Amino acid sequence: MSETLITATLQNNPDLESRAVPEDHQDLRLWLRLLTCCNLIESQIRSHLRTDFESTLPRFDLMAQLQRTPGGMKMSELSRHMMVTNGNITGITDQLEKEGLVERIKVATDRRSSIIRLTAKGKRSFRKMAKSHEEWIRSMFAGLSEKNRASLFEALGELKQMTQVNLSGRA
Amino acid sequence: MSETLITATLQNNPDLESRAVPEDHQDLRLWLRLLTCCNLIESQIRSHLRTDFESTLPRFDLMAQLQRTPGGMKMSELSRHMMVTNGNITGITDQLEKEGLVERIKVATDRRSSIIRLTAKGKRSFRKMAKSHEEWIRSMFAGLSEKNRASLFEALGELKQMTQVNLSGRA
DNA sequence: TATTGTTATACTCTATAACTATA
DNA sequence: TATAGTTATAGAGTATAACAATA
Numbered sequence: 510m511s512e513t514l515i516t517a518t519l520q521n522n523p524d525l526e527s528r529a530v531p532e533d534h535q536d537l538r539l540w541l542r543l544l545t546c547c548n549l550i551e552s553q554i555r556s557h558l559r560t561d562f563e564s565t566l567p568r569f570d571l572m573a574q575l576q577r578t579p580g581g582m583k584m585s586e587l588s589r590h591m592m593v594t595n596g597n598i599t600g601i602t603d604q605l606e607k608e609g610l611v612e613r614i615k616v617a618t619d620r621r622s623s624i625i626r627l628t629a630k631g632k633r634s635f636r637k638m639a640k641s642h643e644e645w646i647r648s649m650f651a652g653l654s655e656k657n658r659a660s661l662f663e664a665l666g667e668l669k670q671m672t673q674v675n676l677s678g679r680a
Numbered sequence: 681m682s683e684t685l686i687t688a689t690l691q692n693n694p695d696l697e698s699r700a701v702p703e704d705h706q707d708l709r710l711w712l713r714l715l716t717c718c719n720l721i722e723s724q725i726r727s728h729l730r731t732d733f734e735s736t737l738p739r740f741d742l743m744a745q746l747q748r749t750p751g752g753m754k755m756s757e758l759s760r761h762m763m764v765t766n767g768n769i770t771g772i773t774d775q776l777e778k779e780g781l782v783e784r785i786k787v788a789t790d791r792r793s794s795i796i797r798l799t800a801k802g803k804r805s806f807r808k809m810a811k812s813h814e815e816w817i818r819s820m821f822a823g824l825s826e827k828n829r830a831s832l833f834e835a836l837g838e839l840k841q842m843t844q845v846n847l848s849g850r851a
Numbered sequence: 852t853a854t855t856g857t858t859a860t861a862c863t864c865t866a867t868a869a870c871t872a873t874a
Numbered sequence: 875t876a877t878a879g880t881t882a883t884a885g886a887g888t889a890t891a892a893c894a895a896t897a
Contacts, residue, residue: 534814534817534818535829535833536814536817536818536821536829537813537814537817537818538833539821539829539832539833539836540721540817540820540821542833542836542837542840543714543717543718543721543832543836544718544721544722545840546714546836546839546840546843547714547715547718547719548718549840549843550711550714550715550843551715553843565863565864566864567863567864567865583878583879584878584879585877585878585879588878588879593864593865593866594865594866594867595878595879595880596865596866596867596868596879596880596881596882597864597865597866598879599879599880599881600864600865600880603880619873619874619877619878620872620873620874620878621871621872621873621874621877621878621879622873622877622878622879623878623879642708643705643707643708646705646707646708646711647705647707647708649711649842649843650707650710650711650839652838652842653835653838653839653842654838657831657834657835657838657839658706658707658710658835660828660831660832660834660835661710661714661831661832661835661836661839662706662709662710662713663828663831664824664828664829664831664832664835665710665713665714665717665832666713667823667824667825667828668717668821668824668828668832669713669716669717669720671820671823671824672717672720672721672724672820726886736886736887737886737887738886738887738888754855754856755855755856756854756855756856759856764887764888764889765888765889765890766855766856766857767856767857767858767859767888767889767890767891768887768888768889769856770856770857770858771857771887774857790854790855790896790897791855791895791896791897792854792855792856792895792896792897793854793855793856793896794855794856
């Protein structure tokens with residue numbers, strides 16, 4: 510890891526748990542710990558993507574979506590899947606198209622739509638990024654005990670479901 | 681929770697775990713689950729801060745720092761603690777000062793420095809926000825079983841320490 | 852020379868909304 | 875009317891860098 514990367518990462522990642530004071534409730538401390546971990550990891554990934562591949566997380570995510578659907582996706586589908594508004598998909602797609610990583614293909618049956626899909630170059634590029642991405646993750650979690658890894662996965666599963674249910678239940 | 685809030689929250693929170701495909705490694709799935717949970721919670725907090733208090737997370741964090749040190753802090757200290765560059769502290773402080781929530785106090789011994797501290801209004805305001813903040817957190821974690829809560833706290837502790845060690849170890 | 856704080860600028864990410872072409 | 879995609883704009887959040895005043 511480069512020194513700049515470390516600096517950038519640290520700059521983005523205050524140890525938020527220090528926000529907590531002794532009287533704080535346990536849930537608050539739990540949340541701050543969760544947030545700190547997540548931010549630490551996420552900004553390392555962002556930094557890696559930037560320095561190793563001159564890319565960003567949204568670009569990576571868009572390419573990941575396309576890689577899973579070899580026939581390509583409509584922009585509106587991408588928008589729904591990535592839960593980002595249409596205009597933003599246009600913007601990211603413009604960048605990636607300019608670099609020859611994705612292509613827009615006109616749909617015969619609906620002249621308003623385009624299908625976006627990875628070009629051969631885009632597939633190669635994504636494969637490389639995804640490989641590194643997985644390796645970054647792997648190495649960041651490497652020191653975690655098997656027991657903690659399993660319980661983390663389970664507990665987060667419960668938390669995730671709860672949070673999502675809370676949202677949809679009140680919509 | 682308002683409907684706009686829910687929409688905004690959902691818009692910001694794709695279920696990133698769907699990025700994972702069956703062959704993905706366990707660590708990757710764990711990370712995506714962690715990220716999803718974190719983003720879901722964080723953007724609910726951001727939305728709450730915005731709609732209930734017309735505030736933002738960095739502003740809340742800065743006020744939280746000040747609340748813990750009643751004598752106030754120098755801007756450079758704030759910058760170090762929040763791990764954000766000086767210019768940004770100036771910007772947030774300007775906003776908060778304009779609203780009468782913090783005040784700059786000249787330091788006699790070093791005419792370059794100012795001490796920033798919460799005003800009485802700022803203290804009241806922060807207390808209210810912190811109370812709500814804790815309640816939001818509490819209600820978001822409410823459904824989590826005691827067992828999962830404990831194991832999450834422990835596992836994240838290990839993960840946090842690891843990640844931080846990884847960084848400092850290579851610096 | 853180094854540090855404190857300010858100012859100016861730029862970039863990423865994302866939302867809102869007006870618009871067009873088509874359905 | 876409704877939908878697909880584009881364009882323009884705005885705002886949060888953050889970094890870099892030049893600068894003045896002071897140490």
